[in-house]
Amino acid sequence: MTDITTLSFAQKSRRLSPMYAAYFTLFGVFTPYLARYLTAQGLTPQQIGVIVATVFGVNVFAPFLFTLISDRTGQRLPLIRIGYVLMGVFYLLALKSGDFFWYLTVFGLFGVFMSAVLPQMEGVALIVLGKDRSRYGQIRLWGSAGYVVIVWTLGAALDRYPVTILPVIGAVLCGLMWASTWLIPKETRLRAEDRTASKGLENAFIDWPQVVILMAVVFLWQLGLAPYNTFFDLFLKDRGFSATTIGFLISFGSICEIVVFLFIASWFQRFSERLLIVFALGITVVRWVLLANLEQSFALALLIQGMHALTFGVVHSVAIHRVGRLFPPSRQGFGQGLYVSMGMGVGLICGNLIAGWLWQGTGIVYWFAAAMALVATLLAYYGFKPIRSQG
Template identity: 60%
Template sequence: MSLANTSFTEKVWRLSPMYLLYFTLFGVFMPYIARFLTANGLTEQEASSIIAVVNGVNVFAPFLFSVLADRSGRRLFYIRLGYVGMGVFYLLALAGSGFWYYLTVFGLFGVFLSAVLPQMEAITLAILGRERSRYGQIRFWGSLGFVVVVWALGFLLETYSVAILPIAGGVLSLLMFLSTFLIPEQEKSVVAHEPKVELGGSAINRSALQIDRRQIAILLAVIFFWQVGMAPYNTFFDLFLRLQGFSTTSIGFLISFGAICEIAIFIYISRLFNHFSERHLMSFALLVTVLRWLIMARFADSFVIVLLLQSLHALTFGVVHSVAVHRIGRLFPANKASQGQGMYVAFGSGAGLFIGNLLAGWLWQGTGLIYLQAAMWSLLALLLTWFGFKDKPAGVAGGPDID
């Protein structure tokens, strides 16, 4: 059975549980992992080093599965393998202690966490086909799961030990594994199918078009700088707000509220693509990102201001991520889809968050300094986007609009 020719509603019903559960697990891990590690005797600097490694494995881990998945076409097999690995290593966090133990366990957890995402994205974009601009309507289910679990954990961690985090992660990994059976394995010929593009009155395969390596390099650099700037938010937002006097419940609400605003963008992003270019969408979102971090550095002691800044997460993450995924899908031919998404993860969630977490750990003083440097990196991403992006260049794999 192929989902490519079914209705969009059918595609959403089968694909959305995979995103819902994956990003629910992400919500169990990322916002609270620093709390888990410091509660188990590690310093903030040790915690940031471990989180940097978890993100750093994204530099190579996505390609462990991507090359094999692209060659075999069995992407679901590697997704299932990754889910099993995630559950095993997250639960092992309860079996030991100490910096080197946690570094090993969470480092291996991170390998599987990052290795499955490019396969998820490649399967989704392949199934959506000409409807890939509606990707956000499937991805938003991931944000919904993130919202629910972060908010719920904000309440639960007021009463229960941080040991509930690995337990929740193990349960979610099992559910993620089961959710993949809603999606039929695509045959290799389907996965690697190359849509025809009309150029000069003749139809040719998209894979035969020249890949615009310069535009790919610029996009990956933008993603890298953007994620370096996002690292202090991903890792230290919880600890930073606790120092400002916020309760765990309030912090959980604020993180969830940001994700709720992000959901709205994922629902309506296809309409924005119809009216604005990728360059203009990305530039505006990155400009707002610079402003968000500058204000956070100075006014984080105000609940109202932080709440307003969290509403900007719709732009600073939702739009940037959606444009990046959309542009990767346009710049890379279908038979290299997993490798394209893998490069996105490697440069962004991998190298970007690795460097960003190390910098945030070194600069950590409990002050807004980490957000000032985040604004600087976001500004670099903005300048690269504005002066470097070309919209729909002609005669290359990322050129003609074949949606």
């Protein structure tokens, strides 16, 4: 049995990176093109908004399906593997033609397990990384790399092939995700004596006011990201951008995000979490305002996507880093589950419902996104305080 405390960072990276690469490659198949797929099945923008809101809305409760078990037993990998298999099954079922309620059910169940495995992945990564936790971004960047490759490749493929290729590719990726987990050390759980020692003390060390403020910022941030995740493809398509160009633009945003993940560890040493997230959210406000006024300028679209490095790369890294410090090791599954629940759950379900209601092919949805990012910026500026590290 591998002792994870003796592994070098390079060894940890080789074991964790494939899991992140496969998971977020699947994300690149699913998220940017789901609206296009559902449009091809004859669904309306309002119906699409409800389905996407449901997929991400299950994050409100789904992360805790596995969390209660994993935090008690420390056994996360078996649960992750079960989740990957069920994701592949439900994604394949989307190939069967159906009505609105069929796709709502299939993609809703897919979303349940997609969100249930994510906090377990993050918990595994933080435990394996241990003292190298600040270098999390260097692991996460492989997820962005996979996302870049698949989005760009699919953008070109969808100019030539029907959108029905998406569920097939997604199911194959679920299989690769399952296979990647066998590279991770089996002993990624807290020892029983460590869990016993922390029992009764863990809540005393959690700065709950700061947890609430962080989750509120994450909620507002994801409210603004929802219109981008769901309607960016259609927004650019309505302005004459080809699928190949759209795929490149989405990929370019993730490439810029990778650059952030390469340097974020050193930034944590030089700057406070508060400064990093306030700056990133402020740039996000500018990004959504520019996008709301975008017409047919490829150069402006490229600039807007370059800002994704801050919109997602920095904000997500700060959030993960801060959760890792706010919660003790024995509660990491719960902390990551709460982050996913409030951000990708409550934030995205509300954001997608509002975006579907506002969507008219105009920039109004991105004015809404800018307003939410502005409130998040102010809350982080006035609300973030120093916290006691959990080690």
